Structure formats: structure tokens, C-alpha cells
Amino acid sequence: MTPHTSDSPGLRRPVPGAHAPTRQMLNKVPEVTxxxxxxxxxxxxxxxxxxxxxxxxxxxxxxxxxxxxxxxxxxxxxxxxxxxxxxxxxxxxxxxxxxxxxxxxxxxxxxxxxxxxxxxxxxxxxxxxxxxxxxxxxxxxxxxxxxxxxxxxxxxxxxxxxxxxxxxxxxxxxxxxxxxxxxxxxxxxxxxxxxxxxxxxxxxxxxxxxxxxxxxxxxxxxxxxxxxxxxxxxxxxxxxxxxxxxxxxxxxxxxxxxxxxxxxxxxxxxxxxxxxxxxxxxxxxxxxxxxxxxxxxxxxxxxxxxQPHAAAAPEEDGPAPVSTHLTPREATAPFPPAEIAKFRTLTADTLAKVEAGDPKAAKKRATDLESAWDEDQSTLEPENEQAWGFLDGEIDAVLEAVRAADPDRASEVKALDTLLTTLG
Known part of the structure; x- marks a missing residue:
């Protein structure tokens, strides 16, 4: 798809009806190949x-x-x-x-x-x-x-x-x-x-x-x-x-x-x-x-x-839910503060999209949170398996609420607020 005019690109005469250019220069964009x-x-x-x-x-x-x-x-x-x-x-x-x-x-x-x-x-x-x-x-x-x-x-x-x-x-x-x-x-x-x-x-x-x-x-x-x-x-x-x-x-x-x-x-x-x-x-x-x-x-x-939009498949792998409740300090202290700050930013962004009434953007940001969490699993989980499992459970709750086939805003906000509280 190569746009053109009737003039050859080598000619330098002005196009009829156009403003007279004050200065001609070499074409600085590439040929469309x-x-x-x-x-x-x-x-x-x-x-x-x-x-x-x-x-x-x-x-x-x-x-x-x-x-x-x-x-x-x-x-x-x-x-x-x-x-x-x-x-x-x-x-x-x-x-x-x-x-x-x-x-x-x-x-x-x-x-x-x-x-x-x-x-x-x-x-x-x-x-x-x-x-x-x-x-x-x-x-x-x-x-x-x-x-x-x-x-x-x-x-x-x-x-x-x-x-x-x-x-x-x-x-x-x-x-x-x-x-x-x-x-x-x-x-x-x-x-x-x-x-x-x-x-x-x-x-x-x-x-x-x-x-x-x-x-x-x-x-x-x-x-x-x-x-x-x-x-x-x-x-x-x-x-x-x-x-x-x-x-x-x-x-x-x-x-x-x-x-x-x-x-x-x-x-x-x-x-x-x-x-x-x-x-x-x-x-x-x-x-x-x-x-x-x-x-x-x-x-x-x-x-x-x-057409009915398919909901995301539930997580089938990963550790079993951890029943022991941890305080925010207990859940986050074993991990680098920069990592916790990253997850907190993604969670806050997801909450902002939910509150703005944008479910598609909320799901996308929730997926970003999931991706970041999964990418860091190999380094974070060995630090403290109990704390990692507790946070993993709260993140799963967020994903389940945000990805529901018919999302309930109250449930989404509750899950996100809970995770934000844990993340500080």
C-alpha cells in the first residue's frame, strides 16, 4: 500500500492550490515497502x-x-x-x-x-x-x-x-x-x-x-x-x-x-x-x-x-488455601519492600478501575497483578511459604471477584480493600 500523488517524488514543484512552501527538503520518511x-x-x-x-x-x-x-x-x-x-x-x-x-x-x-x-x-x-x-x-x-x-x-x-x-x-x-x-x-x-x-x-x-x-x-x-x-x-x-x-x-x-x-x-x-x-x-x-x-x-x-463472554478459568494449581490468618506486618515483612510496593500499586490501580466502572480495564490490571505475582513466585515463596501462601490466597480472591461472569462491585471492592490493607 504505497500512497502517492500524480507527481513523481523526484519533482519539487508545488502542488496546485497548496501554499507555496518556503523551503523544499529531502523526504525524511521511508518508502512504503x-x-x-x-x-x-x-x-x-x-x-x-x-x-x-x-x-x-x-x-x-x-x-x-x-x-x-x-x-x-x-x-x-x-x-x-x-x-x-x-x-x-x-x-x-x-x-x-x-x-x-x-x-x-x-x-x-x-x-x-x-x-x-x-x-x-x-x-x-x-x-x-x-x-x-x-x-x-x-x-x-x-x-x-x-x-x-x-x-x-x-x-x-x-x-x-x-x-x-x-x-x-x-x-x-x-x-x-x-x-x-x-x-x-x-x-x-x-x-x-x-x-x-x-x-x-x-x-x-x-x-x-x-x-x-x-x-x-x-x-x-x-x-x-x-x-x-x-x-x-x-x-x-x-x-x-x-x-x-x-x-x-x-x-x-x-x-x-x-x-x-x-x-x-x-x-x-x-x-x-x-x-x-x-x-x-x-x-x-x-x-x-x-x-x-x-x-x-x-x-x-x-x-x-x-455472545456470552466466557469467564476466566479458575486457578487449578498452586498451594492449597492457607487458613492461618496473618497480620499485614506478618504477611509482608519477609519480602522486599519494593516488591510489596509493586503489588500494592497494581492492586490500587485495579481498585480505581473497579470504582470507575470499567470492568474490562479492571480485569486487565488484575491480570497484570497475577502475572507480576507469578513471575516473582520462585524468589518470594522460599522466603516464607506461609506468608506467600496467605498473600496468594488474597490475590486469588481478588482475581475471582474481578473475573466473575457477572461481577459484583461490592465483592470486588471488598477483596481489593482487604488485599490493600494487607499490603500496607
Whole structure:
């Protein structure tokens, strides 16, 4: 899916009707090849897992993580804007940071502010339409082959940021509506991207096809990351967020090194002759195809929403419940304070989501708590088996309450308050 205008990317004449650019520069974004889509999905996946690792595993917290990455985004974006030409490392580093930051902004709206995912999805879709509208009115093109002026470059990165936020919101909204696991949910964006590829091959507008696919790679990559990192009991592969992040960062680095050496994705090095001539009549006709694909996707989501959502399977392994009651000090003193603080943060976040009336987010955070607890079992349990078993029982009570097929808020709050009290 390679967006274009009728002009060759090598030409430097202004587009009719657009503002006259004050300065032309080399195109600083990559050619849209199969390598582009591979690395884009890798960046999206590592963005999701890396943010979760900092936020939850390290216990930094959602707001603090968002503030950190906002500062990092400002720095790497300034680096990208100051570059004289397309540099693969700088460009894709910026995409990774934009991916993390856009995701965090949506999570703050949902988890901290209690904004429903339906509202945030609609708001981000409207904001993206405004960005594209302003971009087109000023420049008369949305093609990534013509990012040759500062205004176009700024519009481009603003659009990229909003697409990540929109992809996060719509992806999470899909999970909330359907109750699908991360592994199953990968199939919907993957199928839609395949449909877009087919539409582009049949003559759909390349610019529209590109940006539709760009939005969909966000839920695809995020769900892929969740599937790899989630515990096996939750239908994942159990790699954990840290391992998933390292694996995908290594894959990104290897791909960037290859592109830096081969220069296969440098636009100014191509003559543009391989791009097909636009066919306006066919592009308009293919809009009907995209409308039908959208209608089919909506129908699938409506059907899935109406199906009973399976509750998480109860825990069948682990130690037997411990009947001896321990005081909070007795239960936590044997373990490192940093570990207890991490579990306390995850528990408090889960409680906040329950009180905000967001069961999907509460279940996700409860799963994060379970994952962190299971990952530390090998080091914590030998310290004091009785204290570990007591805390394990209280965490199981939280998981049972939050994951109930028909959750009762009073029961959820009681279980979470009990665990919080124990954790100090």
C-alpha cells in the first residue's frame, strides 16, 4: 500500500492550490515497502509491552510513565525534525516512542479519567479527521511521498500520534465488546489489513488504504504483544513483557541495520516509475468495497458482543488455601519492600478501575497483578511459604471477584480493600 500523488517524488514543484512552501527538503520518511509494515508492527508491539513493563512491572505508574515518555518524545521528535535526510534509526526510534506515548494517552483517559472507550474512540477518530482535513486544505496532498516541507512533516507526525491513540482506543474497545482473548483478537485487524491489501490491489485509493492499514497495525501489534506476554493460563505464551520487549527490540534493530545498509526504503533514491497511475473512477468505486468491509466488521463485533463472554478459568494449581490468618506486618515483612510496593500499586490501580466502572480495564490490571505475582513466585515463596501462601490466597480472591461472569462491585471492592490493607 504505497500512497502517492500524480507527481513523481523526484519533482519539487508545488502542488496546485497548496501554499507555496518556503523551503523544499529531502523526504525524511521511508518508502512504503513490505519492510515498512514489518517494522511498523514490531514497533507497535514493543511499544505496548515496553510501556507495560515500565508502568506495572517496575511500578512507575501510568501518569509518571506518560510524563517520562512525553519528554522522550519531544527529544526524539526534535532529533528527527533536525535531520537533513531520512535516517532509519532516528525515524523508527521516533515511531517507537510515538507508539508508546499515544498508547499512554489513551490509557490515561480510560484508566485514570474513566472516559469510556466508545467516547475516546469517537473523539480520536474525529481528531484524526480534523488533522487530515487541515493537512489536505493546506497542502492538497496526504501522500507520504511528498513530505518535503516542514508543515507536511509536522502534519505527518501529528497524524501518526493520533493514529496510535485511535488504534489503542478502538483495539481496547473491541476487546471490551467481545471479551476475546489477545490471541483471538489478533485475527480481526489482521483480516481487515488483508482486505485493505486486496482493495488496494484492485484499485482503491493508495492514500486511504495506507492510513487505514496504519491505524489497524496498532491493535494488531498490541494484541500480538499481549498474546506473547500474557500468562499461559490467560491464553498467552507466557514470555512476559520484559522478554517480549527485548525480542522485538532486537528484531527492530536488526531490520533497521539492514535498511541502513541496503537503503531499500529511501524514497529519493527511487525514480517513482514503478507506481501505478491513479484511476479516479476505480478509486471511487472501491469506496463501496471499503464500506462493505466496514459493515461486515461491525456486524461481527455486534454478533460477538451478543455472545456470552466466557469467564476466566479458575486457578487449578498452586498451594492449597492457607487458613492461618496473618497480620499485614506478618504477611509482608519477609519480602522486599519494593516488591510489596509493586503489588500494592497494581492492586490500587485495579481498585480505581473497579470504582470507575470499567470492568474490562479492571480485569486487565488484575491480570497484570497475577502475572507480576507469578513471575516473582520462585524468589518470594522460599522466603516464607506461609506468608506467600496467605498473600496468594488474597490475590486469588481478588482475581475471582474481578473475573466473575457477572461481577459484583461490592465483592470486588471488598477483596481489593482487604488485599490493600494487607499490603500496607
Amino acid at each position: 513490505v519492510w515498512f509494515w514489518i517494522i511498523k508492527i514490531l514497533c507497535t508491539t514493543v511499544g505496548e509491552s515496553f510501556a507495560d513493563w515500565i508502568d506495572m512491572t517496575l511500578g512507575v505508574g501510568l501518569t509518571n510513565t506518560a510524563l517520562i515518555f512525553t519528554g522522550v518524545l519531544a527529544a526524539v521528535l526534535a532529533w528527527q525534525l533536525s535531520a537533513a535526510r531520512y535516517v532509519p534509526f532516528v525515524y523508527w526510534l521516533t515511531v517507537v516512542v510515538v507508539s508508546v506515548t499515544g498508547t499512554l494517552y489513551t490509557d490515561i483517559l480510560t484508566d485514570s479519567q474513566g472516559v469510556p472507550l466508545a467516547v475516546s474512540s469517537t473523539a480520536f477518530a474525529g481528531l484524526l479527521a480534523v488533522v487530515f482535513g487541515a493537512w489536505y486544505l493546506r497542502e492538497r496532498t496526504l501522500s507520504v511521498h511528498t513530505i518535503t516541507t516542514r508543515p507536511r512533516e509536522l502534519f505527518y507526525w501529528l497524524a501518526v500520534l493520533v493514529t496510535f491513540a485511535l488504534g489503542t482506543a478502538t483495539g481496547d474497545w473491541t476487546l471490551e465488546l467481545t471479551g476475546w482473548t489477545a490471541g483471538v483478537s489478533v485475527l480481526l485487524p489482521l483480516g481487515l489489513i488483508a482486505a485493505i491489501l486486496a482493495g488496494w490491489r484492485l484499485g482503491a485509493g493508495p492514500v486511504l488504504s495506507f492510513w487505514l492499514a496504519y491505524v489497524l497495525t496498532r491493535p494488531l501489534g498490541a494484541n500480538l504483544g499481549d498474546w506473547l506476554g500474557a500468562p499461559r493460563a490467560e491464553g498467552g505464551l507466557g514470555l512476559g513483557t520484559a522478554v517480549t520487549s527485548v525480542l522485538f527490540l532486537a528484531a527492530i534493530l536488526a531490520t533497521v541495520c539492514y535498511l541502513t545498509y541496503s537503503r531499500r526504503d529511501v524514497i529519493e533514491a527511487r525514480d517513482g516509475g514503478g507506481r501505478r497511475a491513479p484511476n479516479a473512477a476505480r478509486e471511487r468505486g472501491m469506496l463501496v468495497y471499503y464500506a462493505l468491509v466496514s459493515a461486515a466488521a461491525v456486524a461481527l463485533l455486534v454478533w460477538a458482543h451478543q
